[in-house]
Amino acid sequence: MTNPRPKLIELQDVSIGFGSAGQMRVVEGINLLIRAGETVALVGESGSGKSVTSLAIMRLLPRAKIGGRILWHGEGEAVDLLTLPPRQMRAYRGGAIGMIFQEPMTSLNPLFRVGTQIIEATRLHRDVSRREARAIAEDALRLVGIPEPASRLDNMPFEMSGGMRQRVMIAMSLVCRPALLIADEPTTALDVTIQAQILDLLRRLQSELGMSMLFITHDFGVVAEMAERIAVMYAGQIVEQGAADQILSRPANPYTSALLDAIPRLEGRVERLASIEGVVPDPNHWPAGCRFAPRCRHAIPGHCTDRPPPLEPADPGRSIRCVRWPEFVEPVHA
Template sequence: MEPMLSVKNLTVKFPTDDGMVAALNGMDLTLNRGETVGLVGESGSGKSVTSQAIMGLFKESRAVIDGEITFEGTDLLALSEDAMRPYRGKKIGMIFQDPLSAMHPFYTVGAQIAEAYQVHNKVSKKAARQVAIDMLGRVGIPDPKRRVDNYPHEFSGGMRQRAMIAMALVCEPELLIADEPTTALDVTVQAQILDLISDLQAETNSAVIFVTHDLGVVAQLCKRVVVMYGGQCVEQASVRQIFQRPSHPYTRGLMASMPHLAGDTDRLTPIPGSPPALLALPKGCIFADRCEFAKIVPDGRCLNMRPELIVEDDHAVRCHGHELKLIDETSLIGAGS
């Protein structure tokens, strides 16, 4: 069966005064209906750019985009801005990281949800307002008939996030992109939001891309994980595979930098160095200068040759050392750091 969403060799570059910034550099991703996939990686790895490219938010910008984004058989990159509008909200919804800045401060919460519904449905303002009230109640806003006329600044952080979810889901999109929706929330509200997204997904059988840097959230919510680094997918596998037997040195470094309740050490193991400068990416593996395994790969290929994404049994890894079987799967997590 063909996947609902297929991203192949996606490249997104932004012109700056210093040159072209390669925010994405050959990104690959697939997503099936009803599936939840987590995008993880350090800040600047390209998670949000991937999400915004899928939404078509760069169509009227100066960004240079190449590659393929196919949604239900339609090439989204080939669509004009006008042709893309019916997809946003109706087919693909997005929960932004900061609802206070994403929602308009001059309009009530209910008016913004109703407007999102009216764009894709020929209904009266009265009917759209009732849909907004029902949706606010559905996402757990108390007394929605009264709160529908509140402005965003009158909501707490958790309530604003719920309202943003209501706006994203009001048209019941087939694909929901959640861009770090719980980053600014306390752990109690975060748990409520994650449960809410899971419950609503089960009701609508929608697919979800969950963008986050929190691996604990990934373990709780996702079925599959895409690990990003330097604008590329460096590893893609099931949650169980990623957490129990990570194969890419960067993934192992992420695992080692997580606190563990059963750990016997007081210090975490950070990944040395910094992410690559997107203005001048290295010609070899983009993780090579932070990877100890690069020293044992022959012919200096880690420094001089970009590794391909090798797929074996639904587990994809972009690493010369893994391809040459030089990285033992039983090696300690974090051995590459």
């Protein structure tokens, strides 16, 4: 069955490198599609390449060498964002594409009032007066649930709590009604209660505004609440992607399984929480075969360590990077 929703943005064989010739490849061969109104979660440990991928979409990596294509479908003919001149790209960045950064305290300028910053973002992309922009900013703060929004516009960032600053960042990303919202760890460093409020807010706003969302996280508990599809990243590559219910109930890549096993559970008693031994490898020294092989308890010397495995199609709409995946995935029963 084909997906009736049109394509919005599509990453085709995207690679990101740093250094004078881009020789340090931190991301390789990323293929990812987000449709209109869809939430896709990009999941993986710190250092997997999730945030760098999102910054490449926004063209916020001036020193990086970015290969492949990032196609914005929107309305009319697809546009490759990587080929746009800086001036044209600014029309997409903050306009058609909004972004919530990880750390609201470092993302907000500490020297300016929050209202000034939201107004600046509004006037950059919309032809409105300063008075109209202030009214739009006030409505945006009201939309994200900040009480007394008119007076809050005059607050400095340090006068607001972490949860309030995160709401300001969400408001700033939404003032231009983007078609795509990139949420990069939007609940990092927030307590559990505030985290739940932010997630509820994002779900409500997505429903009201009809926007797509790329939700970047390392927390599968959050993914289960937010995403329709999941792409799992490890060491700069997508190792598994597909529908959220498929991946959460029948993970096929050992890395995905290890991430899910590491989620603490309330039922039963355990002596020791599950963990993944080792660390994500250095981009200067990627393993020759499967990049997860040095940490994988299922790895077979030679079979898994000599050649890099391809990203293979499995179930409809699902792909897996592991030479042993048919052994791990359970068949779908009719």
